[in-house]
Amino acid sequence: MKFIYLDNLPINNKILLILKNAQYETCTDILLDSENKIKAKTKLETEDIQSLLVLISKTIYTENPKSALEIRNENQIEKLSLGDKILNKVLGGGLPTKSGIIEIVGESAVGKSQLALQLCLMVQLPKHLGGLKGDALYLTTETFYSNRLETLKYYFMLKYGKYFEYDPCQHIFVETLIDLEMQQHYLYYYLPNILEKLPNIRLIIIDSIAFNFRGENNILSFQERAKILTEIAVRLKEISDKKNLIVICINQVSDYINDNNNKLSNEKVPTLGLTWSNCINMRIELSRNSINYTDNDEFVHKTQPEIERILKVIHSSYMPYSKCKFIIRDDGIKGII
């Protein structure tokens, strides 16, 4: 958010003095008051106040409107492939950049982090292979599964090794957010700086957004929590839009307690409630199917029965509700028919 002092604007000295005497220092102060209130405080003429409001509004809102045609022709939105045809199809070709916050939600061990790590590798591929030719930033609140990443990388390099002169893991930057305070601090102040220093970052993953809110030392009231969540969301969306990158937040689920009989139902709901659901732009839900997947693929060495899982696009402003099944193998996530 911009903070501009009134001194920096081309305002008549006389009016500036009156405004300052009425305790107006920044543009925000003026915008938060109504025309009549400003008039009452400063006794300025209506015309002066109106032109002042227009001047300040134009200083704050500097973007020129675009027509939808211009947006289409600029063609800024790119799509990041998930590395699998079936999954890409369900997501309309991949995850779009500039799309605000994408949430991946599911029970533990359903493959959320797996999918996220896979995307960290995919994002480094050249554009004709579905990547964004960029780096990834992985912000974790739990543990970072570096050994799982190594396994993934091994198979990834078998397939795409010829496109890399460096170790792709060098271009996945990891940071641990140990508590809520650090999470807030990092997202508000460090992140914009880091994106300046490492302009090649095209994918930011937060794994998980909820963990620090759910801890035992959680003494936040509902209102405080909601406030922090919305503020984080506002900043992440702005970054996603202005830097043309993808922001993925991983979220956990909690049991849904039915109000009528206070019984646990089988239903799982994403944590952080309606406030967070209102903040996100797209929700991808992963869940397990109770049946095991069998096929006659003898080339794959199976150590244990494979569990069938489901990926659902719950809500998105560009895709209808859709789903597909997938399994997790050593070389990554595979969609199945």
Place this chain on the structure above:
Amino acid sequence: MDIFNRSITTLNINSDIKAKLLKLSICNINDLKYFTPTKLAEEINIPVILAESIFEQINYDNIKPISGLELYTNELKKINSIQTFCKALDNMLEGVTVNGIPLGKITEFCGPPGIGKTQLGIQLSVNVQIPKMCKGIEGKAIFIDTEGSFMIERVIQIANSTVDYIKENYPNYKNDSFNLNSILSNIQYFRVHDFQEQIALINILENYIISDSMIKVIVIDSIAFHFRQTFSSMSLRTQILNNIAQILMKIADKYNIAIVIMNQMTMKFQRMKEDPANKEESLLVPALGESWGHASTNRFILSTTDDQMIRKIFLQKSPNNKQGIAYYQITNDGVRDV
């Protein structure tokens, strides 16, 4: 009450002038009878034009009410609504000239995430451009995106389907000017990143409308996002929202533009009176509180049904239609009847 007893302090004039008038012991309009504009101007040392404007205000002969019949015939002359392609929804707002989202009014859609608010917004910004021959109003749209949900890919999809719909339903319409490119170029897109930008944009919105008189719909998706929790004081928030509402109402009325506002839902905890245990129940209500509820002319609440594809729309507030329920669905083509 005699109108000539009206106190001069109630007139719309500068407080300095009011003070001067009171000094001359001119307290009500009756006292002004003995002055002409020039004389008054001389007496209290103000420009003659200002004095004339004071007299204009108290010239009651000029005020003529419009008859109801006149108003009705004026209304009849223009098509005053945007169709949504969901007839059940359009019919809920049925009027003399209205069958759809009315121009010159504020219409609010409230719903939980993923219910189709953005889809409805995109559909309306496309449908406002339907040619007059095909019962459209041939206008342009402004789309204000506060959440970042406006996906161009989806707009293209909906626009293409709308072109096909017109071709199918109006085979006589042979004009090529209603096509994908024209539709896209007639949607002006504004992205808003924080509440400050939102207030600033609403302040200067009128400038954009003056520069293009064809604009007939303004979609704000959503009004609530930046105003949900950022404010420490609720009274400040209420005041800012009232301000925004006033500006929007003025624009809607002055330029005969349909203003479509998307709003989020929020949980409200309420104690049940009848319940002896005094249990709290949670209700899903539109965000931004009670006073915002007065801002819109028509208010719809969107909700899910047991069927994944079918959604319910409930007309909660409308000055000239009764409350009602309709069903709609979001297809690949856009908003449609069930």
